[in-house]
C-alpha cells in the first residue's frame with residue numbers, strides 16, 4: 664500500500680472543501696477560508712480576508728478539482744484550468760536548500776530569491792515563521808522538494824501558496840496519479856487511490872462503483888427493450 668504523503672493529504676483536504684453530493688462548501692466566504700487555513704496550520708489566527716484572495720482560492724480549487732479528474736478519464740474544462748493557472752501566478756514559491764525542522768517550520772531557511780540573502784531577509788523569514796503563516800512552510804518532507812511560499816506574501820496568500828507548494832510536490836513526486844476525483848460525477852469526492860496499479864476510478868466501489876454499474880445496467884436494459892423500429 665502506498666501511504667499518502669502529507670502534501671497529497673493537504674491537496675485532497677483543500678479539494679474536498681466542496682461536497683458535490685451534500686451541496687456544501689466549507690469555503691463559501693472569505694472568513695471560512697481564513698478558518699480553514701487556521702485549521703490546517705497554514706495561518707496563525709483568523710483574520711479579515713480580502714475578497715480577492717477568496718476568489719483566488721476558489722479558482723485554485725476549481726482548477727485543481729478539474730485536474731484531479733484527469734486520472735479517471737475526465738476531460739478538464741480549459742477555462743477552469745486557465746483560471747487556476749492565473750491564481751497560481753499570484754502564489755509564488757521559493758526553492759530552498761535548508762532541511763525542514765521537526766515542527767514543520769523552516770527556521771533559518773535560505774531562499775533562492777529575495778532582496779538580500781541572510782541578514783534582514785533571514786530575520787523576516789524567522790519572524791514570519793513565528794507569527795502568521797508560521798506553519799505555512801507547507802508539508803514539504805525531508806526527502807521531497809523544498810518548495811515554500813514566498814516569505815513576502817501576505818499571510819492568507821502565504822497559506823494558499825502552501826497549498827500550491829503541496830500540489831507542486833504531488834506533481835513532482837508522481838503522486839498526482841493517485842490523487843483522483845471520483846468518476847461518479849454526482850459524488851466527485853477527491854480520494855487517494857491505494858490500489859497497487861492505481862486503477863481505482865471511484866472513491867468507494869461499494870457506493871459509487873455500484874451506482875455506476877447499476878446505471879449502466881439500467882441503460883442497457885432500456886436499449887434492449889426499445890423496439891428496433893416503429894411499426895408502420
Ligand SMILES: [Zn+2]
Nearest residue numbers: 845850866871
Ligand atoms: Zn464517489
